[in-house]
Amino acid sequence: MLLNQKYEIFPSDVQKETLDTWLSYCRQTYNSALLDKQRKYKLSKESYSRSAMQTQLKRDKLAWTYLKDMPSQPLQEVFRRLDHAFIKFFRKEARYPKLKKYKDYNSMTFPQFGHKPNSHYCYAASFAINGDLQLSKLGNIPIHLHRPIDGTIKQLIIKRRGTRWYAIFRVERQVYPAPINRNLAVGIDVGLNKYAVLSDGSYHENPRFLRQTEKKLKRAQQRLSHLKRGSVNYKKQVTKIQKLHEKVSNQRRDTLHKLSFNLAKKYSVIAVEDLNIRQLVKNKRLSKSISDAGWGMFRNMLSYKCERNGGLLIKVNPHFTSQDCSNCGTRVKKSLSIRTHICKGCGTILDRDYNASLNILQRGLEQLDKMPVII
Ligand SMILES: [Zn+2]
Incomplete structure (x- = not known):
C-alpha cells in the first residue's frame, strides 16, 4: 500500500520564488487544459485525452519557452490531476472541476524519485549525497528528516502551506494481513x-491547545476587520492570520x-x-x-x-x-x-x-x- 510521509524543507528565498513560479506554471497548464477540454466538448462533443494534452504542452513549450525552466514531469503530472478531478466528478464524489486560483494550487508532483534502476540516470527529484533534497533545475534544498523514511519512495509531492514548504514522499510499504478479531x-x-x-x-x-489557537485565530480575524485595507498593519495582520491558520491545521x-x-x-x-x-x-x-x-x-x-x-x-x-x-x-x-x-x-x-x-x-x-x- 502507498502511504504519505511528510517532512519540512527549507528552500532559500530565491528557491522559494522559483518554486512559487513553478506552481504557477502548473496552475496555468491545469487551467488552460481544463478550458481546452470544455471548448472541445462544446464544439464537437469530443473528449480531450491526456495524450492530446501532452502534445499540446509540447507545442506550448515552443511558444512559451519559460515552461522549459522547470522539470517537465511535474507539468505533465498536472493532466493526471485533471483526469482524476473528472473521474471524481463522474463518480459524484466531487463538484465539476473549476479553474484554480493561486490559493487553490499548492502542490506539484514528481512522479518518479531517486535513481533509475541499474543506471546512473537520476530522476528530476532525488537525494543529494549530503542528504539534501535535490530537484533538477533548482538545486539542493535542506530537509529535516525528523523520522526515517520507511519503505520504497514512489513519488514526491512538493507542497506550499502559507510561508512554509514540505516534501511529501509517497512510500510503498508491505503490510501483513492479520485475522480480524470480532471481540476487539x-x-x-x-x-x-x-x-x-x-x-x-x-x-x-x-485538546485545549487546539481550542486556544482557534480562539487566538478568531481574535486576530476580528482585529483585521478594524484595520485599514492595504495599510502596513493590515498586511502584518494578514501574515499573522496565515501563520495561525497553519498552526491550527x-x-x-x-x-x-x-x-x-x-x-x-x-x-x-x-x-x-x-x-x-x-x-x-x-x-x-x-x-x-x-x-x-x-x-x-x-x-x-x-x-x-x-x-x-x-x-x-x-x-x-x-x-x-x-x-x-x-x-x-x-x-x-x-x-x-x-x-x-x-x-x-x-x-x-x-x-x-x-x-x-x-x-x-x-x-x-x-x-x-x-x-x-x-x-
Ligand atoms: Zn429501548
Missing part, C-alpha cells in the same frame, strides 16, 4: 459536542493522527458512519464546524491506519443512529439540541452520542458478518 470492535460517533464518542464508554475532545492534523493511531492500534474492527460529508457541508448552519473538525481527514486516517495494522474500518448507514434505541430498537425522535436518549419502549437512558456509538457498533458487526471471509 468499537463503534465511534463523531460529533460537534465531543469530537469522538466510543461505544466502550470513553470519549475524546479537541497542523495541530488538528497532529491530534487526529494520534487519535487515529491509538484507535487503530487498540481495535481490530472500527465502525463509523458513512456520512456524505459534502451533503452536510451544504447545510450552512453546521458547515463551518463540520469542515473545520476535519471529519473526512479523520476517516481517511482511520481507514489506512486500520489497514496498516491488519484491522478493518467499516462504514455503516448513518440513518437514525442517534434516534434508535441501542437496547430495543425503538425509534425515539429527537432534535439536535436534545442530548439524552430516553427510550419509551424499554426505559433505557443514555447519553445521545453514546447511544449512537452503540448503534454504529451493532451495524458494523452486522455488516462484518455478511462480509466474505478472506483467508
Whole structure:
C-alpha cells in the first residue's frame, strides 16, 4: 500500500520564488487544459485525452519557452490531476472541476524519485549525497528528516502551506494481513459536542491547545476587520492570520493522527458512519464546524491506519443512529439540541452520542458478518 510521509524543507528565498513560479506554471497548464477540454466538448462533443494534452504542452513549450525552466514531469503530472478531478466528478464524489486560483494550487508532483534502476540516470527529484533534497533545475534544498523514511519512495509531492514548504514522499510499504478479531470492535460517533464518542464508554475532545489557537485565530480575524485595507498593519495582520491558520491545521492534523493511531492500534474492527460529508457541508448552519473538525481527514486516517495494522474500518448507514434505541430498537425522535436518549419502549437512558456509538457498533458487526471471509 502507498502511504504519505511528510517532512519540512527549507528552500532559500530565491528557491522559494522559483518554486512559487513553478506552481504557477502548473496552475496555468491545469487551467488552460481544463478550458481546452470544455471548448472541445462544446464544439464537437469530443473528449480531450491526456495524450492530446501532452502534445499540446509540447507545442506550448515552443511558444512559451519559460515552461522549459522547470522539470517537465511535474507539468505533465498536472493532466493526471485533471483526469482524476473528472473521474471524481463522474463518480459524484466531487463538484465539476473549476479553474484554480493561486490559493487553490499548492502542490506539484514528481512522479518518479531517486535513481533509475541499474543506471546512473537520476530522476528530476532525488537525494543529494549530503542528504539534501535535490530537484533538477533548482538545486539542493535542506530537509529535516525528523523520522526515517520507511519503505520504497514512489513519488514526491512538493507542497506550499502559507510561508512554509514540505516534501511529501509517497512510500510503498508491505503490510501483513492479520485475522480480524470480532471481540476487539468499537463503534465511534463523531460529533460537534465531543469530537469522538466510543461505544466502550470513553470519549475524546479537541485538546485545549487546539481550542486556544482557534480562539487566538478568531481574535486576530476580528482585529483585521478594524484595520485599514492595504495599510502596513493590515498586511502584518494578514501574515499573522496565515501563520495561525497553519498552526491550527497542523495541530488538528497532529491530534487526529494520534487519535487515529491509538484507535487503530487498540481495535481490530472500527465502525463509523458513512456520512456524505459534502451533503452536510451544504447545510450552512453546521458547515463551518463540520469542515473545520476535519471529519473526512479523520476517516481517511482511520481507514489506512486500520489497514496498516491488519484491522478493518467499516462504514455503516448513518440513518437514525442517534434516534434508535441501542437496547430495543425503538425509534425515539429527537432534535439536535436534545442530548439524552430516553427510550419509551424499554426505559433505557443514555447519553445521545453514546447511544449512537452503540448503534454504529451493532451495524458494523452486522455488516462484518455478511462480509466474505478472506483467508
Ligand atoms: Zn429501548
